[in-house]
Amino acid sequence: MLCPSCGAIQPLDLSVDHFSVFGIPRSFQVDSKLLEQKYKNLQKKLHPDLMSSKSEKEQQFSADQSAHVIRAYYTLLRPLSRARYLLKLEGIIVDKEGTVDDPALLMEIMEIRESLESVSETGELNKLRAENRVRTEDTEKALEAAFLGGDLSKAVSLVQRLAYYNKVDEEIVRKL
Structure with missing residues (x-):
């Protein structure tokens, strides 16, 4: 998300999974306090309001990255969406309105x-x-x-x- 040498916000890379965004293990069990802390730290660096003096391109990168971090956070925060996401990473899509054979x-x-x-x-x-x-x-x-x-x-x-x-x-x- 950020250039390691200069700290500039980079273009959004959608190939990075939500767990990697926060640097946490890919697991159903997530420490919600740690997740929240990492979320807040990232938003302190990426939030678009902090980029008003930057170029339009950097502002767009910031908006994209910040929105992605928000989506990732709320996906991993809730057990149901986290489980669906883990299955999606394995190539299994569980429809919200899927048929139940139980x-x-x-x-x-x-x-x-x-x-x-x-x-x-x-x-x-x-x-x-x-x-x-x-x-x-x-x-x-x-x-x-x-x-x-x-x-x-x-x-x-x-x-x-x-x-x-x-x-x-x-x-x-x-x-x-």
């Missing part, structure tokens, strides 16, 4: 949504949200194990599961 998961989600429809009290909604958080955390742990073990087909299945749990959480938050 009848047990579909039944579970249907039951959760039925419970959610019948509840309007804040206390009960918070209870459902806490239960969903446990399912989400368990799925994230299983995803970590799948990636560590190189089981990408299992990771795909778990990404789909996690996507459903995230949608459930969004529905609960809307009702709160």
